[in-house]
Amino acid sequence: MPGARLRSRPGEVAADAQLEPLPLARVELRDSFWMPKHRVYRERTIPHSWFYLQWELRALRRAAGQPVEGELNGTWGEANLYKFLETAAYALAQERDPVLERRIDEVIALLAAGQQPDGYLHVYVTNNGKIPWDPDFLDGSHDGYVLGHLIEAAIEYHAATGNRALLDVACKAADQAWRHFLGPGGRPGFCGHAELEMALVELYRVTREPRYLELSRALVGWRGRGKVKPFSDTPRAYFQDAVPLRAQRTLEGHAVRALFFATGVADLARETGDGDYRLAAHRFWDSTTLRRMTVTGSVGPRREHEAFGEDYELPHDGYYESCAACGLVDFAHRMFLLERRADSADVLERVLYNAVLHGISLGGTNTYYCNPLRDRDHLRDNCWVCCPPNLSRTLLQVGRYAYARGHTGARPDLYVNLFVGGSVQVPFPAGEVTVRVETDYPWDERVTFRVATPAPVAFALHVRKPGWCEQARLELNSAPQDTLPDDAGYWCFDRTWKDGDSLQLRLAMPVVRLVAHPNIAACRGQVALQRGPWSTALKDSTTTATRP
Ligand SMILES: [Zn+2]
Structure with missing residues (x-):
């Protein structure tokens, strides 16, 4: 996919681009499971995080021309700040906080002051007199990584508050990146730590500026073609540069970089409808979720290069960042947004509840960096860089992962992927509908949806049938239903919904004994007991269920 070809096809929109998550402001969490945790993140985690951002804030002040004393940040440190700002944006989408917003606005002013006249913004580079987008250090530098996180934070802060000052900073920086790579005299390359690829697609969705989509496609297409010179002796697979996209059969190398890259590819598939991206996304998905993921949804077992291993290489004491x-x-x-399939949401649920959730302590101020399955004598640490703000930004997005809205032809669709007590307001063309959800999931197997609408509205409610659930009972307005899930794994109720209509699920959650795939050496002769989130939909996966 050479750059010239990319430039001739900007702005294509896929036929299924209408499926979209609902803004967090439209999702209210009111349950005994997530609501208390989100309160802890807002009231304890966010205030606690400021202390660990002092390196970043000093660097910003230096870049803004202010005198500072003390140690400054490292090459990827600014991403911590942006992940924190994104965390704060999600919290503000749920509950506005003028004090927090004032502090953030001060940070945005510093960022604007530290931004170079041409738009470049990576203050580690400018403070240290290094070369922006250094062609001799692209694999090890983090120019694109920090810019990607800046863009994502800016989009969410704007969505939560309506304040577009950070979005303006981000667009100016993205414009500089486009000119650097694709403008007159531009040279092919990409940042060794993927992130910018998916962020540019998101920025395109917000701004409809085709250059952002064009640059994302170029950064993906240049991989595996010798466009970036390895700075050290790390293998090219470490930064997903071993072979071109079409030839990549599996996700390899640094697990975080690889997954961010795969997410960007899936995003491009969704936005452009390009089959090459879609096929690659499916290859990455299958290789990761069928053969390289633990029963708890962790990935990346190798400490060396923080990397994926071979198929079925899943030791209990692996790294699992x-x-x-x-x-x-x-x-x-x-x-899920690409294919509308419940098995994607099965994996999402498994990972969210089992590999992400415990990463932040119940008190909100201690974290896990790694997630080894055998965790004896492994105390929580509190480095608060890299993973902690990523954990908080992920956990505060539960409401976004839970629902999606779209349409099939003229019929509006509402998808439910996670079972979270509270409510969601859905603006359908025929009118706004509120769906209230009553549940103590995952502790309890009952989930009730109640529709509130001033006038009847026709829409299809797609409720995920969890892959782990073998016995379910459904009642529509108290009448038992024998509805089977469709091929995508959803119970679909396509009808005209009236005020007060209800749908009740009972998802049987017996304890299940899991046996690992025989190729996983670490698990031979062992079983795992599990209740709730896992997936039988993954027939060739790393685990098999047997009756206890
Ligand atoms: Zn991390």
Whole structure:
């Protein structure tokens, strides 16, 4: 996919681009499981995080021309700040906080002051007199990685508050990146840590500026073609540059980089309808979720290069970085939006509840960086860089992962992927509908949906049949239903919904004994007991269920 060809096809929109998550402001969490945790993230995690951002804030002040003393940040440190700002944006989408917004606006002013006249914004580089987008260090630098996180934070802060100052900064920086790579005299390359690829697609969705989509396609298409010179002796697979996209059969290398790359590819497939991206996304999905994921949804077992291993290489004491789990949640979300299949949401649920959730302590101020399955004597640490703000930004997006809205032809669709007590407001063309959800999931197997609408509205309610659930009972307005899930794995109720209509699920949650695939050496002669989230839909997966 050479750059010239990419430029001739900007702005294509896929036929299924209408499926979209609902804004977090439209989703209210009111349950005994998530609501208390989100309160802890808002009231304890976010205030606690500021202390660990002092390196970043000093660097910003230096870049803005202010005198500072003390140590400054490292090459990827600014991403911590942006992941934190994104966390704060999700919290603000749920509950506005003028004090927090004032502090963030001060940070945005510093960012604007530290931004170079041409738009470049990576203050580690400018403070240290290094070369922006250094062609001799692209594999090890983090120019694109931090810019990607800046863009995502800016989009969410704007969505939550209506304040577009950070979005303006991000667009100016993205414009500089486009000119650097695709403008007159531009040279092919890409940042060794993927992230910018998916962020540019999201920025395109918000701005409809085709250059952002064009640059994302170029950064993906240039991989595997010798466009970036390895700085050190790390293998090219470490930064997903071993072979071109079409020839990549599996996700390889640094697990976080690889998953961010795969998410960008899935995003491009969704936005452009290009079959090459779609096929690649499916190859990455299958190789990761069928053969390289633990029973708890962790990935990336190798400590060396923080990397994926071979198929079925899943030791109990593997590395399994929290950011890789967060990355897999987002990859699963994009695969759902791309294909509307419940098995993507099965993986999302498994990873979210089992590999991400415990990463932040119940008190909100301690974290896990890694997630080994055998965790004896492994105390929580509190480095608060890299993974902690990624965990909080992921966990505060539960409402986004839970629902999606779209249409099939003229029929509006509402998808339910996660079972979370509270409500969602859905603006259908025929009128706004509120769906209230009553449940103590995952502790209890009952989930009730109640529709509130001033006038009857026709829409199809697609409720995910969890892959782990073998026995379910459904009642529509108290009448038992024998509805079978469709080929995509959803119970579909396509009808005219009236005020007060209800749908009740009972999802039997017996304890299940899991046996690992025989190729997983670490699990031979062992079983795992599990209740709730897992997936029988993955027939060739790393686990098999047997009756206890
Ligand atoms: Zn991390």
